[in-house]
Structure formats: C-alpha cells, structure tokens
Amino acid sequence: MSVLLVKNFIGGVFVEPVACLDSFEPATGKLFASIPDSSADSVDCAVAAARSAFEHWSSTPIAKRADLLLKLADAIEENADELAELESRDQGKPLWLAKAVDIPRAVTNFRLFARAVPHQTGKSKVQEEFSAVNWTEREAVGVCGLISPWNLPLYLLTFKMAPALMAGNTIVCKPSEMTSVTAFKLCHLVSRVGFPPGVVNVVFGTGPGVGERLVSHPDVPVVSFTGSTVTGKRIAMAAAPFMKKLSLEMGGKNAGIIFDDVDLETSGEGSLISTLLRSCFINQGEVCLCTSRLYVQETIFDAFLRKFVPAVRELKVGPNEVPGVFCGALVSKEHKAKVLHYVGVAKNEGGVLHCGHGVDELVLPEGYENGYYVQPTVISGLDETSSCITEEIFGPVVTVSKFTDEADAISKANAVEYGLCASVWSKNVSTCMRMSRALKVGTVWVNCWMVRCLDMPFGGVKASGRGREGIEESMEFYTESKTICLKY
Missing domain, CATH: 3.40.309.10 (Aldehyde Dehydrogenase; Chain A, domain 2)
Incomplete structure (x- = not known):
C-alpha cells in the first residue's frame, strides 16, 4: 500500500500541507502515512472558519443538527470495514478490536447525542408573589477546541464531536499526530453528508505546533482534552489567563x-x-x-x-x-x-x-x-x-x-x-x-x-482529570445556561 497523504480540513476544504511528519505502522515499523506538520497559522485559519460558521450553525434547528449527526453515523457504519482496517494499521490494535469496539462506538456516539439531546429540559419556577415566571435555556458557547489521544482515535474524537456539534458549537479538532488517519477519513464523510463549511475543522500536527495555539487562542472559549496528565497540566496553565471552559480527561494508575x-x-x-x-x-x-x-x-x-x-x-x-x-x-x-x-x-x-x-x-x-x-x-x-x-x-x-x-x-x-x-x-x-x-x-x-x-458521568479525580463526560454532563459542558425572568 502506498503512503497515505493526510490533509487538513478547514472551512470545508482539504488543504495541502506545507510540511509533513512521518507516521509509521506499528505492526511493521514501516512508513504508513504522511501527516501535516501544521503551524499556528493553520490553527488561526481553522478558528476563523469555525467562528464564521458559528452564528448560522448555532441557529440551525436542533432537529436538523440531529439529522446531520445521524447521517454521519450512517456513513461511518457504511464505511466500517475500511475505517477499522485503517484504525488497526495506524494504531497497532488487533483488527477484531477495531471492528468490535472502536468503529461501532463512533457510530453510537453520534446516534446517542442526536437522539438524547432534543429531550433534555431546563429548570422553571413560577413566582406568584411577583407575577413572574423564570426558566433556563442552554446556549452554544462558540468555537470548541477538541484534542484527542492516540489510543482510541476515532472512538474518543467522536465522543467530543457529537455533543459539541449537537449543542450548536463549531469545532476545531486536533487528533494525535501518531494516529491521524481515521480522523482524516472522517473529514471526507463530514463533507459528504453535508455539514456546512466551517462547522467541522481538523488540523493535524504536534502539540507545540497545533495544540498550544488552539488552547491559547482567544476565540476558542472551550477546550476538551483527553491525554496524559503532563499535557493536561500544561493546557490548564495555558488556558487559565483566558478563563476558558476546560474538560481534562487524563491519566490513570x-x-x-x-x-x-x-x-x-x-x-x-x-x-x-x-x-x-x-x-x-x-x-x-x-x-x-x-x-x-x-x-x-x-x-x-x-x-x-x-x-x-x-x-x-x-x-x-x-x-x-x-x-x-x-x-x-x-x-x-x-x-x-x-x-x-x-x-x-x-x-x-x-x-x-x-x-x-x-x-x-x-x-x-x-x-x-x-x-x-x-x-x-x-x-x-x-x-x-x-x-x-x-x-x-x-x-x-x-x-x-x-x-x-x-x-x-x-x-x-x-x-x-x-x-x-x-x-x-x-x-x-x-x-x-x-x-x-x-x-x-x-x-x-x-x-x-x-x-x-x-x-452516567465519566471522569477522574486528583491528577486524572477535571470535569465529567456523559450525555447530560457533556451537554452542560458545551453550553452556557441562561436564566430568563418574564413578568406576566
């Protein structure tokens, strides 16, 4: 098989890389793929595309957003054999495991949030003494930076993408440079099923080249990270001056x-x-x-x-x-x-x-x-x-x-x-x-x-993380709550 050339996906367009990193097949040690060695400039372009798309996407009816997520789930399922083979070759895991767990779970992630979110409700309270009614609504936050690890590449990337998109956010994803291939293939499916340009953006590269800029970008108010505790601590320090919302799922022993x-x-x-x-x-x-x-x-x-x-x-x-x-x-x-x-x-x-x-x-x-x-x-x-x-x-x-x-x-x-x-x-x-x-x-x-x-909520304590992921927990993280009081 020839070396696979991976490209960034920004504003609905595949962008030729300026510089590349070699990615090796773990089973053989041979060159498998060429990955963009992207810089802060690529991140800036992706964030600008996501920011431009945010107003339209966040105002898109939730039923339409759900429909696109379900179409994407169907597309993953239709291409499951190819995705499983690529995940296995790229990460090193047995092919049966990619077929039985990784790819089906990616399908489940999109279907789960597409079907669960429309049924979520907020709080409400009538204050008769003031002739007023109070209620809460949840609103999309903006551009979300999603940083996913190399061990369960598509599985964990989609577990972040699905709730962020259903909540009405636009996203800039940074997969691990060691396992980028299935995220690249997912970009093709995103384009095929009809997501508007700029809603989903994927920038490939290293932590210093891509991750640091994404985390510190002033137009990225939300960052979700899964990876090592060392990297998670660096992210927390870089994001602190901007008061970003952070979800950190880190190491375990x-x-x-x-x-x-x-x-x-x-x-x-x-x-x-x-x-x-x-x-x-x-x-x-x-x-x-x-x-x-x-x-x-x-x-x-x-x-x-x-x-x-x-x-x-x-x-x-x-x-x-x-x-x-x-x-x-x-x-x-x-x-x-x-x-x-x-x-x-x-x-x-x-x-x-x-x-x-x-x-x-x-x-x-x-x-x-x-x-x-x-x-x-x-x-x-x-x-x-x-x-x-x-x-x-x-x-x-x-x-x-x-x-x-x-x-x-x-x-x-x-x-x-x-x-x-x-x-x-x-x-x-x-x-x-x-x-x-x-x-x-x-x-x-x-x-x-x-x-x-x-x-059920998932996450760790101590050096294992901050925040929780799950249906309710993820939707809360990717939205902001607004209280409205109406006097009648």
Missing part, C-alpha cells in the same frame, strides 16, 4: 482489588480471570481505564498467581490482522521503549517477572520483526514506592501486590496521584460497598470491568 472469597476456579467469559485479562491487556494496555495494579489478599496470593500467570501466557501477541491475536503492537517505537524502561526498572529493583518481556520468547511472522511488540508482562515483589507502581506505564504491564485487610487495600490503592477508576472483587456486598466509597476515583466497578453506561 488503576487498581483491581481482589478479596479472598472470590472464585478462582471458574473460567470463561465474565469470570474473574477472564475479566482481569481484558482489563489489564486489552488494546495492549493502552487504555486509560486499564488495570495496571492488582492487589490480592495475601491468603490467596500464590493461588491467584498460579491461575493468572498461565492465562496471561496464553494471550497471543502478533500482527493486528492475524486471527486469534489479543495484543497487537504498541503505538510507536518511542512508546515501546518507555514501556520496556519500566520493565527494566522492575527487574533492577528486585521485582519478580512471572511472564512476558525478558521471560518468554516472542516469535513473529516474517516481515513483522521490526514491529513495536511487547508481551503481556506480570510483575510482583515491588515496593509500593516503585515507579512501576506509582507512575502510568500505559502498556501491557501489570504489577501484583499483597494486601492484608480492607484498610491496607484502601491505603495502597489510594496512594498514587491518579484517581480515574478501580475494580473491587468480592462476594461480600458490604465489603464492596465500603471499598467503593473509600476509593478516591471517579468510577468503581464491582465484580466487573468496563461495563459502561453512557448516561
């Missing part, structure tokens, strides 16, 4: 807490071991919600490892399109090096490597030897102050540690700077409820993982 009354013997879909395999290693562990710390009650610690480690070893690692592959390649050569750095740290600190990198041999098909693969790795025996336990690795590496009782588990789980999610495993409902309330995180799953209800 999520704990799975396993009590000694769990069932270690049952296997198959929904069982403890099966769910933990998914929660630790799905998408190569490159999901902010993945479990990267397991705390197992000391009375079953050895028994747990005897069940868990062989199951991890059975996970197939390899090229994204090969049937049966569970873990594909990591997103980049640099990210692979970062993940392996932490494995090296664990080894140097005396950690026990039970399986994975440095323990098990990885045999790859011919032509894939230069891909960015790391086997699912299980480590125990580390001190709780180890950087492998306190810092976000964002790869297929999980630490396993002992705990004695509830207080010990809570203390260890809450000891990191992050607070995105956690899971608790026990047959005792009282134990689960006490733990759920004591954990300093935004979401707690009890005897499950990643059972997502999009009606």
Whole structure:
C-alpha cells in the first residue's frame, strides 16, 4: 500500500500541507502515512472558519443538527470495514478490536447525542408573589477546541464531536499526530453528508505546533482534552489567563482489588480471570481505564498467581490482522521503549517477572520483526514506592501486590496521584460497598470491568482529570445556561 497523504480540513476544504511528519505502522515499523506538520497559522485559519460558521450553525434547528449527526453515523457504519482496517494499521490494535469496539462506538456516539439531546429540559419556577415566571435555556458557547489521544482515535474524537456539534458549537479538532488517519477519513464523510463549511475543522500536527495555539487562542472559549496528565497540566496553565471552559480527561494508575472469597476456579467469559485479562491487556494496555495494579489478599496470593500467570501466557501477541491475536503492537517505537524502561526498572529493583518481556520468547511472522511488540508482562515483589507502581506505564504491564485487610487495600490503592477508576472483587456486598466509597476515583466497578453506561458521568479525580463526560454532563459542558425572568 502506498503512503497515505493526510490533509487538513478547514472551512470545508482539504488543504495541502506545507510540511509533513512521518507516521509509521506499528505492526511493521514501516512508513504508513504522511501527516501535516501544521503551524499556528493553520490553527488561526481553522478558528476563523469555525467562528464564521458559528452564528448560522448555532441557529440551525436542533432537529436538523440531529439529522446531520445521524447521517454521519450512517456513513461511518457504511464505511466500517475500511475505517477499522485503517484504525488497526495506524494504531497497532488487533483488527477484531477495531471492528468490535472502536468503529461501532463512533457510530453510537453520534446516534446517542442526536437522539438524547432534543429531550433534555431546563429548570422553571413560577413566582406568584411577583407575577413572574423564570426558566433556563442552554446556549452554544462558540468555537470548541477538541484534542484527542492516540489510543482510541476515532472512538474518543467522536465522543467530543457529537455533543459539541449537537449543542450548536463549531469545532476545531486536533487528533494525535501518531494516529491521524481515521480522523482524516472522517473529514471526507463530514463533507459528504453535508455539514456546512466551517462547522467541522481538523488540523493535524504536534502539540507545540497545533495544540498550544488552539488552547491559547482567544476565540476558542472551550477546550476538551483527553491525554496524559503532563499535557493536561500544561493546557490548564495555558488556558487559565483566558478563563476558558476546560474538560481534562487524563491519566490513570488503576487498581483491581481482589478479596479472598472470590472464585478462582471458574473460567470463561465474565469470570474473574477472564475479566482481569481484558482489563489489564486489552488494546495492549493502552487504555486509560486499564488495570495496571492488582492487589490480592495475601491468603490467596500464590493461588491467584498460579491461575493468572498461565492465562496471561496464553494471550497471543502478533500482527493486528492475524486471527486469534489479543495484543497487537504498541503505538510507536518511542512508546515501546518507555514501556520496556519500566520493565527494566522492575527487574533492577528486585521485582519478580512471572511472564512476558525478558521471560518468554516472542516469535513473529516474517516481515513483522521490526514491529513495536511487547508481551503481556506480570510483575510482583515491588515496593509500593516503585515507579512501576506509582507512575502510568500505559502498556501491557501489570504489577501484583499483597494486601492484608480492607484498610491496607484502601491505603495502597489510594496512594498514587491518579484517581480515574478501580475494580473491587468480592462476594461480600458490604465489603464492596465500603471499598467503593473509600476509593478516591471517579468510577468503581464491582465484580466487573468496563461495563459502561453512557448516561452516567465519566471522569477522574486528583491528577486524572477535571470535569465529567456523559450525555447530560457533556451537554452542560458545551453550553452556557441562561436564566430568563418574564413578568406576566
């Protein structure tokens, strides 16, 4: 396949790039796409186009806006196979995962907000003593800057686009420069279904080249970001002088807490071991919600490892399109090096490597030897102050540690700077409820993982973020409330 040339989409027009970045296919390490290395000038053009389109789009009847979102959802669905293949090749994830999760979720995002928003209501109050009636209306804010990550490219970009557009805002999107291809293809679909020019704009490039200008632009009053905590903090500092509305969904160092009354013997879909395999290693562990710390009650610690480690070893690692592959390649050569750095740290600190990198041999098909693969790795025996336990690795590496009782588990789980999610495993409902309330995180799953209800707010505490995303929460974020008082 020839190298794909990605172009910016500004004011309804595809713009030839002045300079480009190379983007490599994770499975092979070969050049895959050429991405615009855009500058602040491109951001300024996109913001100007979005600002020009705002008045017309925000006054467009909500039913018409919903109709365009539904048409876009249909177009994504009609092109699902092509989008899934591109997402898989661009990001490294298994093709089956892109087909089963990423692309269907992009479809769901547009349909969900298109159908839910028209039914939302505001507040109202009659004041008989003043012969007055009060009510609230929500209004679009303006141009929204949407910055999305490389791990779930189309999935998370569309989760920002849908509510922003339904609320009547125009948007300037900055996808990750490492995974830009499906966003580029989405621009073609946006154009095809008839969005007015300037409503949707996409500028490709780096954080310094594009992101910094988008965040600090005086005509962008709203910024929604998903990515690392380091970048999120920079965004908060850059946006502060402008008093922008910020939504920051950042890193996680999520704990799975396993009590000694769990069932270690049952296997198959929904069982403890099966769910933990998914929660630790799905998408190569490159999901902010993945479990990267397991705390197992000391009375079953050895028994747990005897069940868990062989199951991890059975996970197939390899090229994204090969049937049966569970873990594909990591997103980049640099990210692979970062993940392996932490494995090296664990080894140097005396950690026990039970399986994975440095323990098990990885045999790859011919032509894939230069891909960015790391086997699912299980480590125990580390001190709780180890950087492998306190810092976000964002790869297929999980630490396993002992705990004695509830207080010990809570203390260890809450000891990191992050607070995105956690899971608790026990047959005792009282134990689960006490733990759920004591954990300093935004979401707690009890005897499950990643059972997502999009009606419920999603987000983290501490260094994991600011704000929440969900149907009501997103619509509130992308609008401003106005109170009107009418004397009758």
